[in-house]
Amino acid sequence: MKRFTRILALVLALAAITAVMSAETAYTFRTSKEERVVTENGEFTADLIVDPVLITSIGQSADVSMLDALMKKVGATYTFDPIAPAEEVAKYKTVIIASGASSKGLGAAGISQEQETARAEAIMKTVEENEITVILAHLGGPGRRGALSDTFSDMVLGKFTDFAAEKEIPITLLATIADAMTVLKDLFAPVAQ
């Protein structure tokens, strides 16, 4: 059984990311002014999220910082470690992975592309073995779609709507970055006692 059917997976993606694919695949935008958040192939509820939660990056793009800002805004409890090694990931029950390659980000972290690829492979092996819930988050829009970024997204799960439909993995599409608040609040905001 392939890894993505053994783990719960959710993909957060800005609808705009698919704009670059539209010429080749006649992509139809799911979101609109009226429907700003669209979930396909299932739904997400807070009970699917198991603590503790880790946020990490694969590719070291700045999107992981945006995800961190979103999670802070909703008051989520989580650990933020963009370069967490696989053995660290093993300590968590839910891991949110912001995929997107940045040569500047890799340089700042002192990581080569090859080292990041090896880290990604080790992390995905770990989440399979430990049945860790994986959330793939792509927040960078078309600017964060290049060959290397796509490679990293493929390593985590796959890209995006077509893959999710094929594997029946829930995917949530967002019109803008601010719309992510709606989804993340539902999943991570503290519950009033």
Added chain:
Amino acid sequence: MNAKQTTRNVLVLLIALVLAFLAGQDFRDMQQPDKIYAENPALTRVAKLSEYNPNLKGTAGDTDIYVFDSGVPGGVALVYGGTHANETAAVMNAITYVENVSVTQGKLFVMPQANLSAFSATLPLRAQMGHMTFTLADGSVRTVRMGTRLANPVHQWPDPNYRLNSSGRVLEHGEIAEIRNLNRNHPGMEDGYLVEMVCYGIRKLVETENVDVLYDGHEASPEFRAVNFLIAHQRAMDLGSAAILNANLDAMMEGDMDGYPFKLDLSGATSWGLSHRALGDNTQAMATLFESLNPVMGFCHEKVTEALVKDGISPNYVHITDLGLLGSGELTDAGSPIELRAGYHMEMSRHLIGALGELNPEKTLTISGLPTFNDLVANGFEGILKPVK
């Protein structure tokens, strides 16, 4: 030489002198200080950069700094434009601050013409306008200077053959003119080339005044991959993320569901001499830089008329966009008007200031009085700028 030849030669010389005199008026006018409105009652004082590097006193690099000091402890920010004097939206953003902002906690420094020398010349052979004009409601006309990317060679010349500058960047061969580029020479030198001394003045301003967040406004060509990007030093990534998110949430609250096209990127480790890298590395400030979209910055624009600068309508770039050749700075017939570009700078810088207090409550810097983005876009600078007496 007979009398007839002498008369003819003298006549030719006289005509040449008259033409030189007439043409020289434009150059002379560009040496005069620009008029910036400074009657904002919230303005504490107008400082000079030479207060932070005395070697600048009396030079073309001694630019004005507008200080808004609430007297209440809090955060400190520096917002500036005019690093590149032809990147007009960043200048207009700073002018909008100077004319309108009020500070009730913390301290704000605004510098509209960071590389003052660069405002005294235009780019050679580009037939570029030297100024923009805005006709205000009272019928008066505001003129805003447009300069060039580099300091005027009249003020800093000759360029050396080789320079290992203070950031570690080597300037040589085709890049040597960058010794006059403010955004290649940070953190600067106390006693060096003029632009290096200006950079040093900015560094000392940041250090002396304990600036927490620094905003360097720029404009980018449609070809540039980082259009509408905030470039942040690694210590400013949290701040930048929060600012972009807050800007979009505010837009949503105001009914603008499309939000802002702001993106975040990390300052390159080898971006030597650039403000976000060199001032971030060498001072305590969280250094940021933002790029708005201006077709004038590109290689394929039409003649640089006032209309092109203000409206940003470039049929050439619309065609290039339609061909699908641009990955970032797409342009439509609506163009990229100065109000939109300056509005992006205003929202980005305003939200960086807001995020400073959100992430560090003891560093709260409370500002008010700026026009809203929608006001700026709807009314234009004709409805925002104030008359200069």
